[in-house]
Amino acid sequence: MHLYNKQHIKIYNSLSGEKELFTPISEGYVGMYVCGPTVYSNVHLGNVRTFMSFDVIFRYLKHLGYKVRFVRNITDAGHLENDADVGEDRIAKKARLEEIEPMEVVQRYTVDFHNILNKFNFLPPSIEPTATGHIIEQIEIIKNILDKGLAYEVNGSVYFDVLKYNETKPYGILSKRNVEDLMHNSRELDGQSDKKNPQDFALWKKAEPQHIMRWPSPWSDGFPGWHLECTAMSTKYLGEQFDIHGGGMDLKFPHHECEIAQAEASNGKAPVNYWMHANMLIMNGKKMAKSTGNFILPTEIFTGDNPHITKSFSPSVARFFMLQAHYRSILDFTNNGLLASEKGFFRLMDAINALDDLKSAGTSTFDIKEWQQKCYDAMNDDFNSPILIANLFEAVKFINQIKEGTASLSQDDLDLLKSTIHTFVFDVLGLVNVKESENGTDKLSGAVELLIQLRQEARANKDFGMSDKIRDELAAAGIQLNDGKEGTTFTTN
């Protein structure tokens, strides 16, 4: 019997605005699509947060025994500046500025994305398709929508006819907007005059002569609209109807709304049963975003090299920090928040490290099965990782009480406690057991290490005046250098 027959998940479906019992289309199988990054720059911690929410969901579904096909794409064409239908392609722009090929931009930032996700111990998705690898599929969908009369061609570009579509299917069902409001609120931007209505969106854009990312099509040499790639890739790998589609909250409109309309127009079916949206990571009270400069890069967390933090943090601590918030809550990035998570993380790891030395007893003073079910209940309730973590801290309490001799567990219960903790901490939350000593260095240590190195160089150059000055000035600041056989270390008073 699979665990999923016993543990029933409820998912908050953005489409209905309610938590719904999760029933996959085919028993035992889950198809999940998550919008991937646009690879024109390094991913920031906000992007990582959204991907991490779905990494944990993927891990939990797998743990329950589902066979999950998890598709997360790479957007390597079609995503224009300002998420609009006019402007430069983000990747082409970067290529122009750096005087390199667009595919060099794509390669560089795809590699960076993978490196960062590996550092955070992500599981790779089952398929990671690219937009440029699916131009033919995108053209086929456009032909289909044109055949249905729900798109129109103007000057080599093809637009989705939102008003026409809205005559039979509601446009705006996901983001709860209606077309009348959209018409009043849409501004006519320069260059959009080809559209019949400003809320129509591009399925295919004719490339301007300077636009280097271009492909032949029946309408023009051009490129697909941003929303189309996800419809093409999700349909190709998961079918016309699949279980879960995820992404950040900011993609709900227009991106996901347009995905629904394209798929409905092309296949006549609602593509997704459960729409899931992860909430934003904010910093200084504003959304973390590349465009505004209000962001922190994961590598800056690992090195401590950013004015928002006072020290470096290991990827597992940063991961723990993010999972202490529910994926649908806004999370505020602060140094104090990270410091508090760091303490909690090492308390949890210390307890896990102590598990192997715990001695069993004849009887148990805790109901471990009940505690284990509480861990499942937390994850079954729309993947509530903060409640799961609170339950894990309950276990930390028992472990410490057993160590102190004020509580006991039978051998079977002790085994169950160990295996459950390992499952949830390492397999489901994806944390890695790092020791406190491996958790990076604080900024002071980094600076002193640099001065120690400079002093060694000064000594090697026989500049004893400089080497003494470094030692004395540090001593005056309360930092003593101790020269030993193994090199120089320091202590602070």
Ligand code: AMP
């Ligand atoms: P992009 O590369 O801009 O398409 O973004 C990749 C993913 O990161 C999308 O799912 C976005 O919704 C998500 N995202 C962007 N900014 C944030 C943020 N500040 N917090 C959480 N997720 C974000």
Ligand code: ZN
């Ligand atoms: Zn998408």
